[in-house]
Amino acid sequence: MNFQDQIKQGIPAELPAVKPYPADANRAPKRKDILTKVEKQLAVRNALRYFPKAWHAELALEFARELNDFGRIYMYRFKPDFAIKARPISDYPAKCQQAAAIMLMIDNNLDPAVAQHPEELITYGGNGAVFQNWAQYRLTMKYLSEMLDDQTLHMYSGHPMGLFPSSVEAPRVVVTNGMMIPNYSKPDDWERFNALGVTQYGQMTAGSFMYIGPQGIVHGTTITVMNAFRKVLQKGDTPHGKIFLTAGLGGMSGAQPKAGNIANCITVCAEVNAKAATKRHQQGWVDELVDNIDALIARVKVAQAEAEVVSIAYIGNVVDVWEAFDAEDIFVHLGSDQTSLHNPWSGGYYPVGISYDEANRLIREEPELFRAKVQDTLKRHAAIVNKHTAKGTYFFDYGNAFLLEASRAGGDVMAQNGIDFKYPSYVQDILGPMCFDYGFGPFRWVCTSGKAEDLDKTDAIAAAVLQRLMLEAPEEIQQQMQDNITWILDAKQNKLVVGSQARILYADAEGRAEIAAAFNAAIARGEIGPVVLGRDHHDVSGTDSPFRETSNIYDGSRFTADMAIHNVIGDSFRGATWVSIHNGGGVGWGEVMNGGFGMLLDGSAEADRRLKSMLFFDVNNGIARRSWARNSEADFAIKREMARTPKLQVTLANRVDDEILAQLPF
Ligand SMILES: NC(=O)c1ccc[n+]([C@@H]2O[C@H](COP(=O)([O-])OP(=O)(O)OC[C@H]3O[C@@H](n4cnc5c(N)ncnc54)[C@H](O)[C@@H]3O)[C@@H](O)[C@H]2O)c1
Numbered sequence: 313m314n315f316q317d318q319i320k321q322g323i324p325a326e327l328p329a330v331k332p333y334p335a336d337a338n339r340a341p342k343r344k345d346i347l348t349k350v351e352k353q354l355a356v357r358n359a360l361r362y363f364p365k366a367w368h369a370e371l372a373l374e375f376a377r378e379l380n381d382f383g384r385i386y387m388y389r390f391k392p393d394f395a396i397k398a399r400p401i402s403d404y405p406a407k408c409q410q411a412a413a414i415m416l417m418i419d420n421n422l423d424p425a426v427a428q429h430p431e432e433l434i435t436y437g438g439n440g441a442v443f444q445n446w447a448q449y450r451l452t453m454k455y456l457s458e459m460l461d462d463q464t465l466h467m468y469s470g471h472p473m474g475l476f477p478s479s480v481e482a483p484r485v486v487v488t489n490g491m492m493i494p495n496y497s498k499p500d501d502w503e504r505f506n507a508l509g510v511t512q513y514g515q516m517t518a519g520s521f522m523y524i525g526p527q528g529i530v531h532g533t534t535i536t537v538m539n540a541f542r543k544v545l546q547k548g549d550t551p552h553g554k555i556f557l558t559a560g561l562g563g564m565s566g567a568q569p570k571a572g573n574i575a576n577c578i579t580v581c582a583e584v585n586a587k588a589a590t591k592r593h594q595q596g597w598v599d600e601l602v603d604n605i606d607a608l609i610a611r612v613k614v615a616q617a618e619a620e621v622v623s624i625a626y627i628g629n630v631v632d633v634w635e636a637f638d639a640e641d642i643f644v645h646l647g648s649d650q651t652s653l654h655n656p657w658s659g660g661y662y663p664v665g666i667s668y669d670e671a672n673r674l675i676r677e678e679p680e681l682f683r684a685k686v687q688d689t690l691k692r693h694a695a696i697v698n699k700h701t702a703k704g705t706y707f708f709d710y711g712n713a714f715l716l717e718a719s720r721a722g723g724d725v726m727a728q729n730g731i732d733f734k735y736p737s738y739v740q741d742i743l744g745p746m747c748f749d750y751g752f753g754p755f756r757w758v759c760t761s762g763k764a765e766d767l768d769k770t771d772a773i774a775a776a777v778l779q780r781l782m783l784e785a786p787e788e789i790q791q792q793m794q795d796n797i798t799w800i801l802d803a804k805q806n807k808l809v810v811g812s813q814a815r816i817l818y819a820d821a822e823g824r825a826e827i828a829a830a831f832n833a834a835i836a837r838g839e840i841g842p843v844v845l846g847r848d849h850h851d852v853s854g855t856d857s858p859f860r861e862t863s864n865i866y867d868g869s870r871f872t873a874d875m876a877i878h879n880v881i882g883d884s885f886r887g888a889t890w891v892s893i894h895n896g897g898g899v900g901w902g903e904v905m906n907g908g909f910g911m912l913l914d915g916s917a918e919a920d921r922r923l924k925s926m927l928f929f930d931v932n933n934g935i936a937r938r939s940w941a942r943n944s945e946a947d948f949a950i951k952r953e954m955a956r957t958p959k960l961q962v963t964l965a966n967r968v969d970d971e972i973l974a975q976l977p978f
Pocket residue numbers: 529532533559560561562563564565566582583584585588628629630631650651652653654655659660661662663664710711712713898899
């Protein structure tokens with residue numbers, strides 16, 4: 313049966329044969345065995361709902377084995393036989409082009425070249441799922457192949473509840489992931505309800521079909537490193553020959569050396585796992601590998617003296633590097649850390665002074681000792697960072713819970729007020745005030761023709777739009793505009809495409825809408841095929857996350873999630889092709905609410921109307937909220953927007969003099 317017929321078939325008419333697990337696949341970790349016997353029966357009963365009764369006896373046993381062996385029921389046998397990857401939009405069997413665009417994006421998120429654990433339908437982040445099982449994939453694709461222009465598919469954590477009559481203006485798909493009653497939203501609740509097959513963790517862009525591979529993270533990291541250097545360098549000085557010291561060459565952290573190269577500095581990135589470091593080196597994401605500290609010191613001194621732009625991976629513990637650089641008086645301009653401290657006790661962060669293999673043995677055999685060693689290392693790590701910052705190093709937390717875990721371990725990282733940390737997070741100091749508050753965020757697009765030449769044309773269109781807008785841009789945002797122009801002009805040569813023909817570009821509300829409108833016009837002229845627009849949820853308006861995206865909100869509202877909810881509802885009636893809202897993402901289940909959208913541009917006048925209405929709201933919703941929180945950059949941006957958009961009226965915050973508050977009888 314060909315690809316189209318398999319898609320249209322959904323759950324196959326005959327029970328497919330059991331498949332061997334692909335030898336080269338990167339299997340998802342075994343999940344916690346958390347269900348009681350009765351709950352396990354319920355999980356199997358739930359899974360069997362997708363299949364005819366005649367298959368139940370055979371499948372029940374198989375699903376029970378999957379649950380016992382892997383902690384989840386993936387229904388491996390039902391994975392389709394065709395290669396899953398973003399195909400040209402015209403290849404998808406569909407009655408509605410918007411539905412075909414969604415199929416393309418789903419397939420891109422499950423492409424083995426893009427996805428982390430494709431057999432388990434996990435796109436990234438260890439647990440960022442597109443679906444919980446292969447029955448959900450098959451049914452969803454079937455529904456999309458049958459969908460008409462006035463139907464909407466409602467998806468509950470990967471489960472396609474069904475096609476409902478709606479209207480041509482409505483989104484074609486509404487996605488929710490991990491939405492829980494708040495009191496049942498702790499990490500173990502996720503394990504339990506995911507194992508039961510009734511919810512899933514969609515991360516940010518996985519469950520909304522908008523992940524585009526590592527390109528997204530490279531761009532965000534580049535913006536962060538460039539702006540961090542701007543904070544510390546004198547005007548006119550350049551990052552050449554100046555050191556950015558950090559750790560981690562894993563999933564996201566592996567983008568740091570590439571970003572450092574684009575930002576023109578010396579990146580020293582420690583990685584304890586030699587395999588991870590070697591892989592990044594082979595992929596060309598880091599220039600040089602060094603495995604002993606003396607050689608590293610000698611190499612770095614040369615790089616400094618010659619003002620080089622180079623990235624060096626040190627195979628070993630980052631604490632050793634910080635300490636050696638202190639002893640040798642090597643000045644570090646920028647310091648950060650991207651070890652996985654959101655997961656400190658099972659391999660996210662390795663203790664100093666013992667080998668990688670020994671540490672892994674301790675995790676399995678002596679977890680308490682491992683925990684103690686991690687905490688000792690964190691204290692040492694904090695102490696040596698403090699020594700460097702006393703000499704002038706600018707250190708920032710990279711959203712990986714370094715400061716949180718160091719403080720829990722008793723490290724010296726608290727500010728004098730005992731509430732805040734000594735050091736800012738990358739959002740508090742950099743992305744928040746310099747990007748998000750002005751509306752700049754990770755806008756992205758995918759050329760659905762699958763042609764590289766379409767991507768080249770869209771790059772050129774976007775660059776021309778930004779160059780035009782730059783002529784009129786106020787001084788406050790000229791630097792961001794210039795960075796984005798440089799990025800898009802160099803994007804092709806940075807060879808960042810993995811999977812679909814996709815591009816990311818930080819842009820503000822005006823930039824996003826103008827670029828999108830120019831794409832739509834080019835599609836109408838037949839110069840390029842249809843384009844899908846979207847964004848990372850790690851953006852101005854999409855995400856409420858008190859220790860990350862909204863960590864620079866200081867009016868107390870960072871623990872609320874109204875912005876993300878308004879975002880997804882507002883986008884849905886302004887023309888999004890699909891919308892998604894997730895509990896959890898990046899920092900964990902119960903810690904964040906994040907929403908996103910996808911929008912197909914097909915060259916029509918209707919698409920032009922929709923993109924203007926939806927992109928405007930999608931960004932300005934967040935700027936309005938940030939302005940209400942008294943963020944001055946957002947205040948500037950929303951007033952500018954109101955001046956050019958008469959129908960926009962935003963409630964503005966009045967500032968209170970400190971003296972008035974100081975006199976109050978508290
Ligand atoms: N890049 C971003 O924009 C961004 C944004 C927010 C949060 N984060 C956070 O960054 C962290 C890293 O993400 P990831 O996907 O790269 O995780 P990952 O687990 O794939 O990579 C982390 C790497 O750190 C290495 N490591 C651990 N301890 C070390 C030590 N002491 N010295 C040297 N190396 C050590 C590990 O071997 C691993 O390869 C996560 O906590 C993530 O949430 C990143």
